[in-house]
Amino acid sequence: MSFTIAIIGRPNVGKSTLFNRLVGQKLALVDDMPGVTRDRREGEAKLHDLSFTIIDTAGLDEGPKGSLTARIQEQTETAIALADALFFVIDARIGLTPADRAFADFARRADKPVLLLANKSEGKHGELGAMESYALGLGDPIQISAEHGEGMGELYDAVSKLVPPTEDEDEEHEETDEERAARPIRVAIVGRPNAGKSTLINHLLGEERLLTSPEAGTTRDSIAVEIEYKGRGFRIFDTAGLRRRSRIEEKLEKLSVADALRAVRFAEVVVLMMDAQNRFEEQDLRIADLIEREGRALVIAVNKWDLMEAQPGQIAGLRRDADHWLPQVAGAPIVAVSGLMGEGIDRLMQAIVQSYAVWNRRVPTAALNRWFEGAIANNPPPAVSGRRLKLNYITQTKARPPSFVLFCSRADAIPQSYLRYLVNSMRETFELPGTPVRITLREKANPFAHKRKRPN
Template sequence: MSSYTIAIIGRPNVGKSTLFNRLVGQKLALVDDTPGVTRDRREGAARLGDLDFTIIDTAGLDEGAKGSLTARMQEQTETAIALADALFFVIDARMGLTPNDRAFADFARRANKPVLLLANKSEGKHGEIGAMESYALGLGDPIQISAEHGEGMGELYDELAKLMPVPVEEEDEEEPIAEEWTDEEIATRPIRVAIVGRPNAGKSTTINYLLGEERLLTSPEAGTTRDSISVELDYKGRDFRLFDTAGLRRRSRIEEKLEKLSVADALRAIRFAEVVVMMMDSQNKFEEQDLRITDLIEREGRALVLAVNKWDLVEKRGGMIGQLRTEADHWLPQIKSVPIVAISGLMGEGIDRLMAAIQESYKIWNKRIPTAALNRWFEDAIGNNPPPAVSGRRLKLNYITQTKARPPSFVVFCSRADAVPTSYLRYLTNSMREAFELPGTPIRITLREKANPFAHKRKRPN
């Protein structure tokens, strides 16, 4: 676990355990409407975006006679506060402030630790009002969240990042190389697939069709899935591990990077997956949030398949699939020729094509290109379009080698790495994608300067 520790505190039944479960990505803490379900403090390894920390769920702060169960529960809470580096003080925004909230706000201040005030259950008009009331606690601006629905995690990420120590970044050379597999393992081991997309795109419905049962709760209401759910699937003799995720939604007042807009456990599922199915609603496809999610998948280096769901609701006409292909290449030039499949998760239309696309993308993601073929392509690519001259000097690209797969990654040795334009790297990437049939997978090309064999012969100053 991370050495940075946060204790969740507050009066009973404000949603502390729900928040704990969301941050650890598992239902470790029992949640019920009855106050006092949590009695002992519970620790877990939590993650929010790229922040790792230890989280402690505590019993609701309450008053009780010395030696009673309630008093012992409070002792556990006080111990958790003593162990913590910072506190999440949680209130129920729908209920508004209570005398207990005010009393325990004083308790939190006396702890002399950083405190983030979380106004939980803030969805809706009543939640907004309660959140505004919480300014009276004197604990700073409230962060409006819904631990149950995953809302407000972006704001929480921003404020928590200000408190936590900056992690020491490793040099690129020390970055661990992704695990490689033999051809036999690639063909037989279960493929880890995350199904992601905006709320109500039909992710759970599609997985239920694949499983042949109502394994996952579905509803027309957005936000039914709240945590990443993992299920095993044998589809026509091939094993898969599917992750259904909470819909990645954008709060209207948050405008920056995707980590602010997204549910933490869905991001974790993307990082754990090998292939990610980005599911879009046929009625509202390629919207801004779809593009942001897709960009994150590419940056995380995962194989990608686009699924346009609810195709049964579309009035069919000639050339529609071709139009989808054109739209995908227009909106996603960084992953040109990404597989795109029209499906109906409810009716089962296109499911065979989707599963075939997943398997093909997985195979490409694991692909290694023979060295001889790679060098022939490299010579032709440079011959057809030489790198530009910079400051009157021609750039020299010497040779290329593949360092790993998962995703396909390459190093180009050259004379002046910092002078090679991004546009030329994009040219090499697109040329390689076409030459070696690498649709739907990120391609990593790193530039490295070739050592100068005459550097040691330079004249020394007198």
């Protein structure tokens, strides 16, 4: 594991802004409201020629044992235990507070190298606050502005004494097929608030890595965790619950939802979690439609199945309901699980692997041509305005998801109903359940179009 640094400090001193600056992406949510970050988040930081793992943590705070605040604090303490060094961040514009002094003692007790960062140091007020920080006894403060990128050179000088420089490879390494197969599958877990997403991931990890609570909206950031399950690697993203847009009022929830949607776009397989007692509600269908439009492989997990009264034919009923409500992803795997009790986890992970394989599938050209001729013979395209539509041939252009180009005479005249027929027939013939199938229409060039008619 690479050298690891945890960013700690009281709430709203700019820890997540610094995290985003170092990883080069806006991964962590940032807002003026204190306490936005709850779970710890890891990223690969780059500071000139230095590479290291950086951990963003929740603001150090105190709360009664068992409360959400206390459990957030436990997440921060775990990050400190995993780290090789600490960035202790203060707000230079505000100056030292009693909380800063208390948590400075906490940082010293960790018995690890601590770099004192006086953030928001731009301007005269920031300069005065940075001078105050000498009183913490953590050495010389490094004056930075995480938002504007100031002081990164001084930060580099301090970090370089802890982290060895990364040697650049002279030759570019080309990824082999074996390496691609060994790459973790990127999986996003999405659903309505309080569907049990974090509880499921905690069970997979075998530890309370992600905060859970009966209160909806506990998860805010999209947190990525690495797991290995039966020899296969997975990078799983826990996301905030997705509600209807009309119900989202707070700015922070809008940021959380945007972060969840970004996780969907970067995922390869998306697990849509539903509550077993309130499944296939309107918002579930909207989320499934979004996943299909983004072109991701879909697995449906019906959670809290342990709360359902056992009845014959329940699983078959789930299959019928899924195909009825989600015809655009017909055949998508649907698994009954209990994230709390660990029921159905094996089936869920197997469904993810199978959906990933289907999403990457390429259809042999010969088989595709035979299917195409048979599909047209069994159900010819309709005539439009008295003119017959001619479908010439079809070819697969890419996988992830399976995408095809259909060459035809009049692309704008082919009805959507006929395209749905081709997609459904293709799903059945080539075993493409659940994954989005894309067919793009392209008019075949007329080789005689450029020639003028000869005069009589």
